Amino acid sequence: MYFFDKLMKLDRRWIFLFLVLVCVITYVIPFQIPTLMEPEVKVIYDFIDSLPPGEIVMVAIDYDPNNMAELHPMTYTIVEHCWRKNLKVLITSLSQNGPGMADQALRDLSDSLRLDRTYNGKLFKGREIVRGVDYCFLGYKPYFALVILGMGQDFRLPFPNDYYGSPLDSLPMMQGVYNYDDVACVVDISGGNITDYWISYGQNRFNFPLALGLTGVMTAQYYPFLGSGQVFGIMGGLLGASQYEELADNPGLAKDGMRVQLYAHMVIIVFIVVGNVGFFMDRRKRKFQQEAR
Amino acid sequence: MEFSTFLWTTFGAFVTLATFSFLYKDNPFYKFAEHLVVGVSAGYFVIILWHNGLEPNLFQRLDDGSWYFLWLDSSRPWYLIPSLLGVMMWTRFSKNYSWVSRWPMALYIGIATGIAIPLEMANRVNKQLYATMSTIDWANFLGHGHFNLLDTASGLSQLLIFAGVISALVYFFFSKAHTGVFGGIATFGIWILMIGFGASFGFTVMARISLFINRVQYLDQNWIQNAFNTANENYSAWFQVVFWLIVLLIAGYIVRELVTYHKTKSKTT
Numbered sequence: 001m002y003f004f005d006k007l008m009k010l011d012r013r014w015i016f017l018f019l020v021l022v023c024v025i026t027y028v029i030p031f032q033i034p035t036l037m038e039p040e041v042k043v044i045y046d047f048i049d050s051l052p053p054g055e056i057v058m059v060a061i062d063y064d065p066n067n068m069a070e071l072h073p074m075t076y077t078i079v080e081h082c083w084r085k086n087l088k089v090l091i092t093s094l095s096q097n098g099p100g101m102a103d104q105a106l107r108d109l110s111d112s113l114r115l116d117r118t119y120n121g122k123l124f125k126g127r128e129i130v131r132g133v134d135y136c137f138l139g140y141k142p143y144f145a146l147v148i149l150g151m152g153q154d155f156r157l158p159f160p161n162d163y164y165g166s167p168l169d170s171l172p173m174m175q176g177v178y179n180y181d182d183v184a185c186v187v188d189i190s191g192g193n194i195t196d197y198w199i200s201y202g203q204n205r206f207n208f209p210l211a212l213g214l215t216g217v218m219t220a221q222y223y224p225f226l227g228s229g230q231v232f233g234i235m236g237g238l239l240g241a242s243q244y245e246e247l248a249d250n251p252g253l254a255k256d257g258m259r260v261q262l263y264a265h266m267v268i269i270v271f272i273v274v275g276n277v278g279f280f281m282d283r284r285k286r287k288f289q290q291e292a293r
Numbered sequence: 294m295e296f297s298t299f300l301w302t303t304f305g306a307f308v309t310l311a312t313f314s315f316l317y318k319d320n321p322f323y324k325f326a327e328h329l330v331v332g333v334s335a336g337y338f339v340i341i342l343w344h345n346g347l348e349p350n351l352f353q354r355l356d357d358g359s360w361y362f363l364w365l366d367s368s369r370p371w372y373l374i375p376s377l378l379g380v381m382m383w384t385r386f387s388k389n390y391s392w393v394s395r396w397p398m399a400l401y402i403g404i405a406t407g408i409a410i411p412l413e414m415a416n417r418v419n420k421q422l423y424a425t426m427s428t429i430d431w432a433n434f435l436g437h438g439h440f441n442l443l444d445t446a447s448g449l450s451q452l453l454i455f456a457g458v459i460s461a462l463v464y465f466f467f468s469k470a471h472t473g474v475f476g477g478i479a480t481f482g483i484w485i486l487m488i489g490f491g492a493s494f495g496f497t498v499m500a501r502i503s504l505f506i507n508r509v510q511y512l513d514q515n516w517i518q519n520a521f522n523t524a525n526e527n528y529s530a531w532f533q534v535v536f537w538l539i540v541l542l543i544a545g546y547i548v549r550e551l552v553t554y555h556k557t558k559s560k561t562t
Contacts, residue, residue, distance in 0.1 A: 013317060016316045023506065027513070069508075070504075096338050096341050096342070097338070097341075140341060140345045141346070142342060142345065145409075149408070160349070200409075200417070201408075204412055204415055204420075205412060215500050216496040216497060216498075216500030217500045218496075220496050221493070227445060227454065228421055228423065228424030229420075230416070253510060256510070257510065260509075261499060
């Protein structure tokens with residue numbers, strides 16, 4: 001009983017400290033854990049992987065720096081996958097703090113695409129990524145609902161120029177590309193309610209294939225849309241990003257973080273079990289004390 | 294990495310550690326980081342809105358007009374109408390004229406509602422209802438091809454979704470006492486809801502840990518490794534000086550807190 005009494009009065013900061021130590025130790029020690037595939041992630045990979053070269057994949061980078069931890073690895077791995085497959089990428093960023101991060105990701109990936117790399121046993125020669133040819137970054141416009149509706153008519157309506165100020169008509173990639181009918185799919189990587197608008201105002205109205213990359217907090221909420229066929233795939237949180245990295249044979253920050261996740265979750269589960277046992281023991285003790293009186 | 298870049302990286306590391314210091318208790322470092330984030334976000338948002346909203350959507354479209362004619366001589370003067378509506382919104386700050394702001398507000402809400410209602414009805418109600426009422430796949434009841442309880446397209450999953458939706462709705466039906474068979478269905482509904490909340494909680498835990506992992510990756514890969522990366526062509530002793538200054542600052546704060554804690558403890562005993 002004494003142990004559980006002490007446990008119920010334990011300062012929560014000791015739990016924080018213990019969790020920090022577990023996370024840092026598992027981060028420092030290098031080891032691998034297996035990644036189990038979920039069909040809702042694999043279907044996105046298979047869809048993009050099966051596209052013929054030259055097709056356009058639209059990636060909506062709709063998150064702020066506070067969601068960067070979970071969603072930035074998704075952006076990196078999907079855009080790199082597209083470019084290695086010689087697909088073109090059309091990018092928007094409908095979250096106000098997103099354009100800077102999107103620009104950073106594009107510059108980083110353009111650099112890494114210069115190198116020869118082998119993915120899933122296949123060699124991909126390095127090449128120069130050219131703005132306006134391999135990708136077009138539309139940038140940010142406020143009021144995402146209206147922007148999503150506007151792009152359904154013509155991308156030039158909300159975005160006459162790209163993020164860097166070039167008119168869309170002057171970009172080779174955008175010749176003959178007008179609206180969602182001209183893209184193979186839309187992948188919305190989002191950390192907020194913009195996803196609702198992509199489903200309602202985008203997919204529902206214009207009927208294009210839509211896949212979602214979501215933060216962990218949001219993921220469970222969007223599974224009904226997968227069941228109803230309104231979205232064809234979901235990547236949920238860091239796990240979803242690591243699964244895509246595994247499929248694309250391109251391990252990055254997400255896969256690196258999952259081994260820490262494993263042990264952090266184990267610690268949290270242990271604390272939940274111990275806390276509940278302590279709670280019930282405490283309740284039983286009070287009950288006995290009341291009966292004794 | 295150049296030294297100036299490393300200084301920014303160090304500042305990022307300092308702000309990261311200052312934010313996490315809140316887990317111990319509220320302190321001036323945390324307050325600084327909190328105010329900085331709010332200030333920078335607001336400032337950044339204003340500039341982004343100016344360059345991506347007002348400038349291309351209003352000023353560039355009226356730029357062939359003259360300000361002394363209030364841009365009425367522009368070839369597209371109708372762009373003045375939304376800008377006027379925008380200005381009318383600001384009358385909310387006046388006690389006497391705040392009623393003026395109701396006009397743009399009414400127009401905005403009217404348009405938004407008109408667009409949203411049919412789309413939301415089709416998206417969140419009709420399509421979800423169709424999916425719930427889909428025919429149960431008896432041929433693949435326990436999974437497609439092989440036994441798989443996690444197969445979301447199996448007949449069992451479809452049956453579970455249907456039963457789960459009905460029982461969860463029954464739980465929220467309060468016009469009849471939750472007793473007998475009705476009570477049993479409502480209890481099953483609670484279990485379904487709890488499983489849903491549990492899934493959300495699990496994902497939330499993963500999200501929060503992900504944020505921490507990302508910061509650890511930043512501190513290690515962007516800050517500590519660069520502080521000791523002698524292979525860097527721009528490397529100098531200043532990299533380590535800055536690094537150790539931050540470490541000393543943190544250590545000093547911890548020592549100060551420990552001393553204060555022991556002083557308070559000895560006073561109370």
